[in-house]
Amino acid sequence: MRKAEIKIRDKTAGWLTQGEDGYHFIYDKMYLHSESPVHVSLTLPIQEEPFTTKVMFPFFDGLIPEGWLLDIAEKNWKLNPRDRMGLLLACCKDCIGAVSVHPVNEDTL
Numbered sequence: 001m002r003k004a005e006i007k008i009r010d011k012t013a014g015w016l017t018q019g020e021d022g023y024h025f026i027y028d029k030m031y032l033h034s035e036s037p038v039h040v041s042l043t044l045p046i047q048e049e050p051f052t053t054k055v056m057f058p059f060f061d062g063l064i065p066e067g068w069l070l071d072i073a074e075k076n077w078k079l080n081p082r083d084r085m086g087l088l089l090a091c092c093k094d095c096i097g098a099v100s101v102h103p104v105n106e107d108t109l
Helices: 067-077 084-091
Strands: 002-008 011-019 022-027 051-053 099-104
Touching: 002 084, 011 099, 067 084, 084 099
Parallel strands: none
Antiparallel strands: 002 011, 002 099, 011 022, 022 051
8 A cells, every 4th residue: 555645735634545456545543623624625625524436636736747758757657658646656755736645654653
């Protein structure tokens, strides 16, 4: 299983995981109970229940670079263009906008 910490303006907003059964996103409990939490995307409204899908959530997929920038990322990090989670983890720590994606190493938890 691969896991990413999803931040909004440097605050942990939630967790994105990829497992054998697909992708899961859940908002962090402390974030949910903070003052005026902001949703990650209109398609991922604030709620306690996890979101689940078989393919990468469109919002997160949209953070992955395209075109020549994607080509550079694939070559430099030897990434498979079909590995959407791998691309997200490698390329989206410093995205344009308020949302960022940070890899979580499960061995250190």
